[in-house]
Amino acid sequence: MASPLVLLLPPRLFSFYFERMDKAVEIEDLSFFYPDGRKALTDISLVVYRDENLAVIGPNGAGKSTLLLHLNGIHRGNSTIKIFGLPVEERNLKEIRRKVGLVFQDPEDQLFSPTVFDDVAFGPINMGYSEVEVKRRVAQALEWVGMSGYEQRSPHHLSVGEKKRVAIATVLALNPELLVLDEPTSNLDPRSKWSLIELLRQLPVTKIVASHDLELVKALCQRTIILDEGEIVAEGNTMSILNNIPLLRAHGLAP
Amino acid sequence: MKHSFLDQYSDRDSPIHRLDPRTKLVASLAFILIVVLIPIVNWQAFVIYLSLIVALLIISKLPPLYVLKRSLVIFPFVLMIAIFIPFFKSGEIAGSYNIWLWRVSISYDGLLILANVVSKAWLCILSLILLSSTTKFTELLKGLKRLGMPRMIVLILSFMYRYIFVLVDEVMRMRQARDSRNFGGARLRQLKTIGNMIGTLFIRSYERGERIYAAMLARGFDGEVRSLQRLNFKKADACFGIAFGLALASPAILLLF
Numbered sequence: 001m002a003s004p005l006v007l008l009l010p011p012r013l014f015s016f017y018f019e020r021m022d023k024a025v026e027i028e029d030l031s032f033f034y035p036d037g038r039k040a041l042t043d044i045s046l047v048v049y050r051d052e053n054l055a056v057i058g059p060n061g062a063g064k065s066t067l068l069l070h071l072n073g074i075h076r077g078n079s080t081i082k083i084f085g086l087p088v089e090e091r092n093l094k095e096i097r098r099k100v101g102l103v104f105q106d107p108e109d110q111l112f113s114p115t116v117f118d119d120v121a122f123g124p125i126n127m128g129y130s131e132v133e134v135k136r137r138v139a140q141a142l143e144w145v146g147m148s149g150y151e152q153r154s155p156h157h158l159s160v161g162e163k164k165r166v167a168i169a170t171v172l173a174l175n176p177e178l179l180v181l182d183e184p185t186s187n188l189d190p191r192s193k194w195s196l197i198e199l200l201r202q203l204p205v206t207k208i209v210a211s212h213d214l215e216l217v218k219a220l221c222q223r224t225i226i227l228d229e230g231e232i233v234a235e236g237n238t239m240s241i242l243n244n245i246p247l248l249r250a251h252g253l254a255p
Numbered sequence: 256m257k258h259s260f261l262d263q264y265s266d267r268d269s270p271i272h273r274l275d276p277r278t279k280l281v282a283s284l285a286f287i288l289i290v291v292l293i294p295i296v297n298w299q300a301f302v303i304y305l306s307l308i309v310a311l312l313i314i315s316k317l318p319p320l321y322v323l324k325r326s327l328v329i330f331p332f333v334l335m336i337a338i339f340i341p342f343f344k345s346g347e348i349a350g351s352y353n354i355w356l357w358r359v360s361i362s363y364d365g366l367l368i369l370a371n372v373v374s375k376a377w378l379c380i381l382s383l384i385l386l387s388s389t390t391k392f393t394e395l396l397k398g399l400k401r402l403g404m405p406r407m408i409v410l411i412l413s414f415m416y417r418y419i420f421v422l423v424d425e426v427m428r429m430r431q432a433r434d435s436r437n438f439g440g441a442r443l444r445q446l447k448t449i450g451n452m453i454g455t456l457f458i459r460s461y462e463r464g465e466r467i468y469a470a471m472l473a474r475g476f477d478g479e480v481r482s483l484q485r486l487n488f489k490k491a492d493a494c495f496g497i498a499f500g501l502a503l504a505s506p507a508i509l510l511l512f
């Protein structure tokens with residue numbers, strides 16, 4: 001399904017030396033308050049490297065979604081966030097939103113057009129691509145997620161799994177370098193969930209996944225941070241974090 | 256959940272279905288305008304228009320019973336407005352009745368106005384049913400856009416089409432939740448519950464709107480509505496347009512003689 005993408009993988013030969021230097025996301029001391037004054041994020045500092053898959057786990061209401069919304073400038077806190085070296089500022093927003101594909105938790109919010117085609121084409125049209133280019137990107141994005149042939153369907157009449165795939169296609173159509181997913185497996189049955197995980201594993205882009213689905217985290221991400229009450233409380237190798245049961249228990253991630 | 260109360264039967268195939276949405280939009284608009292403008296005394300014209308619309312309905316292969324049922328929806332509204340006109344309009348008396356203390360009379364002029372309103376409303380609704388049952392809503396939106404409708408309005412309509420089903424689902428889920436917690440009790444309490452549900456629905460829609468806007472921003476929306484143009488005007492459209500125009504004009508030609 002994703003074979004054409006595999007060819008786009010950067011050559012791995014020297015990547016061991018360069019990878020550590022190539023930062024996809026740089027956040028320093030980010031704090032954010034909700035409009036009503038409650039503190040949502042406190043002093044978040046985080047670096048995500050290119051081609052890395054990072055999991056952000058934490059209980060409900062920990063601030064995961066709020067953090068993700070900072071990555072393409074929909075929320076702006078008090079610190080400068082750099083995406084591939086570009087500071088998140090008004091003048092860079094268009095470029096950043098092309099580079100960062102944000103997939104929302106509820107595909108009902110992400111898919112707002114009357115047909116699947118219109119939805120997947122929305123981003124490319126906004127980027128000002130030509131009609132031929134838009135059609136090519138839509139066809140390719142739908143093929144990557146295995147949804148070719150659904151162009152004229154109404155998003156409302158798709159199953160939840162299909163909606164999730166189309167939602168991912170809507171951001172893939174922009175060829176993002178960083179894919180940010182908010183709870184990608186919520187509401188999915190196990191089969192749809194594992195086929196989605198397989199799809200995500202085959203996409204060769206940097207990924208940040210917010211979830212409390214630990215199976216997804218284990219299958220997809222090398223590194224994990226735990227967010228609780230707006231603070232990063234733990235960070236490290238996914239296996240070492242997921243095996244630390246007392247730590248998980250302390251933050252509502254294990255019974 | 257599957258709903259299709261907006262453009263049912265629009266995914267079928269017939270010569271009418273295949274026409275360009277712009278052709279159908281303009282034709283419907285012209286039809287409605289002319290029907291509204293022609294005085295009722297030229298009743299021959301209305302016979303021609305009725306047969307025109309019936310012919311088109313037959314060509315479009317819509318189930319007659321469905322069309323009839325849908326067209327009846329308009330009557331309560333029309334009657335509510337127009338039913339009293341015959342009683343109040345002065346003129347030659349068609350009949351008068353004693354109802355207890357009052358003497359009620361009906362005038363010919365009033366009856367004529369009633370017939371006028373009802374028949375015109377019915378013809379218009381028939382043409383709109385024909386339009387909406389042979390054109391997919393998405394095609395209709397594209398047609399409106401190409402005809403110069405402001406893009407913001409088209410965008411609002413497309414959001415309506417996209418989310419009306421989501422809202423209906425939400426209402427149904429809320430109703431199920433209410434019923435499974437044994438909704439009942441006094442009338443006043445029921446009304447209060449319904450009020451709360453409407454309020455909740457409003458707040459949820461508002462919050463959903465904010466999330467959708469964030470999703471649009473995330474994909475590069477900057478306030479300008481752009482779209483691809485993907486419609487083509489065919490030979491059939493030209494033929495239909497000319498034939499329809501002639502049919503609309505035919506009563507005027509007949510009346511000249």
